[in-house]
Amino acid sequence: MSKPVMTVCITGAAGQIGYALLPHLCSGKTFGPDQPVKLHLLDLNIEGVQTALNGVKMELEDATYPLLKGVVCTGDAKVAFTGADAVIMLGAFPRKDGMERKDLLEKNCGIFKEQGELLNTVASKTVKVLVVGNPANTNCLIAAECAPNIPRENFSALTRLDHNRAIAQLAIKASVPVEQVQNSIIWGNHSSTQYPDINAATINGKKAKEVVNNDEWYKNEFIPCIQKRGAAIIAARKLSSALSAAQAISDHMHDWFLGTPAGQFVSMAVDSTGNKYGVADGLIYSFPVSCSNGKWTIKEGLEIDDFSKEKMKATEQELTDEKKTAMEILGK
Numbered sequence: 034m035s036k037p038v039m040t041v042c043i044t045g046a047a048g049q050i051g052y053a054l055l056p057h058l059c060s061g062k063t064f065g066p067d068q069p070v071k072l073h074l075l076d077l078n079i080e081g082v083q084t085a086l087n088g089v090k091m092e093l094e095d096a097t098y099p100l101l102k103g104v105v106c107t108g109d110a111k112v113a114f115t116g117a118d119a120v121i122m123l124g125a126f127p128r129k130d131g132m133e134r135k136d137l138l139e140k141n142c143g144i145f146k147e148q149g150e151l152l153n154t155v156a157s158k159t160v161k162v163l164v165v166g167n168p169a170n171t172n173c174l175i176a177a178e179c180a181p182n183i184p185r186e187n188f189s190a191l192t193r194l195d196h197n198r199a200i201a202q203l204a205i206k207a208s209v210p211v212e213q214v215q216n217s218i219i220w221g222n223h224s225s226t227q228y229p230d231i232n233a234a235t236i237n238g239k240k241a242k243e244v245v246n247n248d249e250w251y252k253n254e255f256i257p258c259i260q261k262r263g264a265a266i267i268a269a270r271k272l273s274s275a276l277s278a279a280q281a282i283s284d285h286m287h288d289w290f291l292g293t294p295a296g297q298f299v300s301m302a303v304d305s306t307g308n309k310y311g312v313a314d315g316l317i318y319s320f321p322v323s324c325s326n327g328k329w330t331i332k333e334g335l336e337i338d339d340f341s342k343e344k345m346k347a348t349e350q351e352l353t354d355e356k357k358t359a360m361e362i363l364g365k
């Protein structure tokens with residue numbers, strides 16, 4: 034018997050990540066090769082944008098994906114969120130020249146407040162929401178705050194791209210295929226304060242730190258490389274990452290819905306409530322998690338050395354500051 038059709042909503046679907054992500058969703062790569070999907074594609078209610086979105090719909094038809102059971106293009110978030118099983122939030126206000134982080138937060142607070150409130154009223158209580166639009170962690174926090182009817186555990190922000198970047202750099206350093214590298218961790222914010230941690234990582238079953246055996250490289254090359262990778266891609270492409278972001282979104286949703294392999298963990302930015310690793314409650318903080326039955330669980334019991342503690346605190350502080358600014362803007 035075939036599975037019921039799953040409805041996947043993408044906000045900002047006419048943008049560059051949207052274009053790179055749709056093949057993953059429609060081919061079965063993200064939700065499984067036997068999972069039919071219907072797409073709700075939301076973008077700004079502006080004629081040129083909606084025309085472009087309809088062009089994407091035409092391409093999806095022409096691609097003849099057997100699993101694709103319908104595409105709705107809309108400029109109305111209410112239509113987009115109604116009936117969605119998963120919402121992937123790409124739509125955000127981009128940082129412009131001369132904009133401070135606070136200005137960016139201010140613009141995005143408005144978007145994520147409005148969309149959070151709409152999710153609260155029209156979306157299913159079981160919807161799973163992934164926020165990608167930057168500043169992703171705090172945008173996610175705002176959406177979750179504005180949607181109290183939906184459990185906080187149903188909200189997450191994307192740090193899987195940073196996680197995958199860490200795996201790639203370890204694989205390059207050790208000259209091994211990427212699939213031999215596991216259990217690296219991104220702690221904290223999807224920003225340059227994030228802490229890419231390889232203390233629990235393995236390469237072909239051995240401790241990555243021992244395989245690489247180069248603390249100078251780890252601290253002075255690897256960590257800054259991962260922290261600044263997004264900016265390096267913008268500098269090179271004059272556009273932010275899209276192909277790799279789409280792959281990471283697909284990996285994140287795949288693992289959340291279908292589970293992580295036994296013994297492995299991945300990075301997801303999720304509700305920090307519960308004093309895990311001493312992180313303050315009420316942030317959307319990236320942790321190592323494993324997933325099963327559609328639920329994430331923070332991996333507990335990992336040893337945290339003093340160097341890691343300091344890095345984890347620094348990124349926590351940035352998230353606390355962003356939250357304070359966001360709450361001031363929201364008047365909460």
Ligand code: NAD
Binds near residue numbers: 125
């Ligand atoms: P893009 O500018 O190509 O596309 C964004 C789309 O969002 C546009 O089509 C725009 O019209 C739409 N949009 C803006 N406001 C909207 C709203 N209120 N409702 C619906 N749609 C709206 O950008 P992109 O390259 O696709 O990137 C999307 C976001 O993802 C950016 O904020 C980017 O910084 C972020 N990003 C995050 C990560 C991560 O790892 N978390 C990685 C890469 C990019």
Ligand code: LMR
Binds near residue numbers: 167264266274
């Ligand atoms: C990335 O990590 O590639 C992006 O978040 C960078 C950005 O600012 O869009």
